[in-house]
Amino acid sequence: MSEKAKLQEILARIEAANAAYHERDAPEISDAEYDAIRREAEAILAVHPEWRDMAGALAEVGARPASGFKKVRHRTPMLSLENVFSGEEFEEFWRGKKRFLGYGGAWEFVAEPKIDGLSISLTYEGRRLVRAATRGDGAEGEDVTANILTLDVPRALPEDAPDFIEIRGEVYMTKADFMALNASQERQFANPRNAAAGSLRQLDASITAKRKLSLFAYAQGETSTPVAETHWEYLATLRRWGFLVNPLSKLVAEDGAEAFQDGIGTQRAALPYDIDGVVYKVNDLRLQSRLGFVGRAPRWACAWKFPAEKASTVLEDIEIQVGRTGALTPRARLKPVNVGGVLVTYATLHNEDEIARKNVRIGDVVELQRAGDVIPQILRVLKHGGGPAFKFPDHCPVCGSLAVRTDDDVVRRCTGGLSCPAQVVERLIHFCSRGAFDIEGMGEKTVQEFYEAGWLHNAADVFTLPGHEAEIAAREGWGPVSAAKLSAAIAARREIGLERFIYALGIRRIGENNAKLLARHYGSYAAWKAGMEAAVVIGSDARLELGSISGIGPAIASDLAAFFAEAHNLQTLAALEREVRVLDAASAAAVDSPFAGKVMVFTGTLSMARPEAKARAEALGAKVTESVSKKTDFVVVGEDAGSKAKKAAELGIRTLTEEEFREMAGF
Secondary structure, eight states: OOHHHHHHHHHHHHHHHHHHTTTTSSOOOOOHHHHHHHHHHHHHHOOOOOGGOGGGGGGGOOEEEEEEEESOSSSOOOOEEEEEEEHHHHHHHHHHHHHHOOOOOOOOOEEEEEESSSEEEEETTTTTEEEEETTTTTEEBBBOOOOOOOSSSSBBOOTTTEEEEEEEEEEOOOOOHHHHHHHSSSSSOHHHHHHHHHHOOOHHHHHHSSSSEEEEEEEEEEESSSSSBHHHHHHHHHHHHTTTOOTTTTEEEEHHHHHHHHHHHHHOOOOOOSSSEEEEEEEEEHHHHHHHEEEEOOOOOOOOOOOOOEEEEEEEEEEEEEOOOBBEEEEEEEEEEEETTEEEEEEOOSHHHHHHTOOOOOOEEEEEEEOOSOOOEEEEEEOOOOOOOOOOSSEEEEEEEEEETTEEEEEEEETTTGGHHHHHHHHHHHHHTTTOOOOOOHHHHHHHHHHHOOSSSGGGGGGGEEEGHHHHHHSOOOOOHHHHHHHHHHHTSSSSHHHHHHHHOOTTTEEEEEEOOOOOOOOOOHHHHHHHHHHHHHOHHHHHHHTTBTTTTTHHHHHHHHHHHOOHHHHHHHHHHOEEEEEOOGGGGGGSSTTTTTEEEEEEEEEHHHHHHHHHEEEEEEEEEESSOOOEEEEEBBBBBHHHHHHHHTTTTTTEEHHHHHHHTTT
């Protein structure tokens, strides 16, 4: 298999894992495996940076806000953390950050045990607690204010606190309280993390009040005035304000991190709460600001995870699932086994190559690895059960159409297209999911039910369902109230943001991150559609412009063009245009800077690291692309600038020296 094909396989696995975790709340691989395949993808991209345009899935983060809660937009994103699993990986992570900054000093870290719970953001205005929100997808979470008020958290801050501040932390349940909760009720939670999440996300706050939840505070979001110059000072301030801060947190030197990690590891089993690692944060907040963020995570922190847990069991069957793009994905059905306190029944098998490579057969005794409350990976076969080698199907198990695998694809796909019920239903489920149209009540079972009833054939049909309200109310399990609620939920989604609309279409490789990039670049639905239709023409300027968007690139541009080249997709868009209003993307011009809403290109050698310069420009509202066109507003020119600077001069585009850029950017 070529390196590029291998990368495509890994990215397909990451995209599938993101979809399972974020869209269906049903993870299919372990934290450890997810991190491992991300690292494998990054290793390939380090050698072949020209393929990074394929890797939009690497930037996705978090879990989407659930239905039933008011949505809250975080003023400062709540992102994820990059993970490391050894001293060598830890050192390499921080060496990379020094290269990014050109920093020659030694790091000073604040080390904090990584609590296995639910991230929360508390907003104080006028020094009073006014709102609490879950992390959600990092940009938007769920309003759980009423539930948080049942916990022991400060309702007000002292007079020396900022007038506005967001304080972040983790809601958790102790091991003892978890055992007591499970003993008191019929429904059994798998682990304290699930119990904490389920208890906090109750629509009835009185249920939350009956369960013992705790909160460790550990981070800061937006603030009207600075609180401290270092993170350690900030934690001390939180303690003074009345927040519970983990007493095991410690200020450590760069060369003391491994000893701290080992020490916490020896205490792990005896702690009253679950932890799955240690978070190391740069203590100097000015350095944190310079390091900034990349994709789904800050550059100034990482999580050093503990080793994954293992177990063995019997593989009872191999099942084939068909996704919305027609991909045939195998998964192992296992004899239930307890792995680290969680009863595991399924494991991912990725694709037919993986099955063949590990020689996995029905009836085998296999070794599993799990880290976190997710479905694990099969590491290896411990003992063959005597069954025949598994033969991967060459026909779709749902519609019977031929399932083919092209030379450059590691996935076998059903050729039935939208005539395949599995693909139609999966596309409709995706369309209604939380990150897309987020239609409350339109879950997997409901979509399947209405498809079988003949009411749903394409996405636009969702908006005709209120016309069947009386028929829906008469169906088993429904009624007038639930049918009316569904109609109201559908009506509430007749307006949608551009990024959600693009994501909802289910275009191959267009996850939430790439949808955001496209929405931000084009601004409006009309501009995006016109750009996509123009990009259908091979070699057109529009295709080149699309492929030059930072984070998109030519491979994804080809997938977008292919979508718009299909007549039935254009028919679906036309039908949706009659049913919904697509709102313009949130304007980058809201950022008060000379770069807000401008298209920028960097060329030549800069004294500052190129990634830091791009990140700064994007933070100030700019759209950074890789090539110069008529739509470019600024070209920042470093030493030894080549053809891009020449083209900027030919087109009359304003060029900036690095010094001018720094001054305008406020460096």
